[in-house]
Amino acid sequence: MARTKQYNETEVVEKAMTLFWKNGYETTSMQMLEKAMGINKFSIYSSFGNKHGLFLESLKLYQSNVNKVLEKLKKGHDGIEDIKQFFYDSVSSSFKNDKVKGCFVTNTYNEFSEKQDECITKQMNQFMDNLKSIIIEKLKMDPSKSEDTVTKQANYLLLAKHGLAAAARVNTKQEIEDYIEMTFKNL
Numbered sequence: 001m002a003r004t005k006q007y008n009e010t011e012v013v014e015k016a017m018t019l020f021w022k023n024g025y026e027t028t029s030m031q032m033l034e035k036a037m038g039i040n041k042f043s044i045y046s047s048f049g050n051k052h053g054l055f056l057e058s059l060k061l062y063q064s065n066v067n068k069v070l071e072k073l074k075k076g077h078d079g080i081e082d083i084k085q086f087f088y089d090s091v092s093s094s095f096k097n098d099k100v101k102g103c104f105v106t107n108t109y110n111e112f113s114e115k116q117d118e119c120i121t122k123q124m125n126q127f128m129d130n131l132k133s134i135i136i137e138k139l140k141m142d143p144s145k146s147e148d149t150v151t152k153q154a155n156y157l158l159l160a161k162h163g164l165a166a167a168a169r170v171n172t173k174q175e176i177e178d179y180i181e182m183t184f185k186n187l
Contacts, residue, residue: 009047010061012037017058021104024111025055052119059123062104066090066127074134079141083157084184090161091168091176103165110166132158153187 019036020028030041030051037044048054069089076082090103105127112120135157139150160183168176 007037007039007043012039012047013054013057013061016054017061017104020055020058021062021107024107025051026111056119056123059104059108059120063123063127066105070131070134073138076138077141079138080184080187083135083138084180087161087164087180087183088177091164091180102167102169106162106165107169109162128158131161157183157187 015037016033019032023032028051030044033044033051033054034040044051044054048057069086072089073082073086076085105124108120109124109128112124132154135154136150139145139153145153164176164179164183167179171179
């Protein structure tokens with residue numbers, strides 16, 4: 001007879017996500033996860049297979065949370081202004097929560113850029129492709145932009161978003177706001 005879980009899986013994944021977000025995958029130990037999640041290794045292995053499985057679930061949860069911000073971006077009707085607001089929205093939590101900074105996806109992207117982890121690469125690529133397609137859709141709202149200009153600006157904004165996420169880990173709120181304003185000044 002299988003034992004029933006004595007914990008809420010979403011809650012423990014959220015605790016793991018915060019720990020991975022703050023420390024990265026490599027630095028986060030099983031002992032740290034046990035302590036943060038309030039469950040033992042057996043329960044972690046039973047529910048998630050291993051640390052890697054738990055990390056993938058953490059990424060999925062983060063992306064699910066970010067999808068709410070992406071939905072707001074998708075539903076907007078102001079093109080570039082919608083993208084600019086998305087930049088502000090995407091870093092606003094960095095200044096509300098001292099535990100984590102930046103973007104968990106960007107942090108993961110940076111940590112795993114040299115490694116060949118197919119599952120994580122697939123999740124990162126899906127997320128970035130989705131974001132880029134939304135940005136392209138918003139840029140196309142300006143009929144004066146050529147297809148080439150839209151593609152170049154979308155690539156620029158995607159890279160700017162990576163830079164913004166990295167900067168949000170260490171820069172002040174004013175510096176971040178200046179960065180966002182300058183990013184959109186010439187679009």
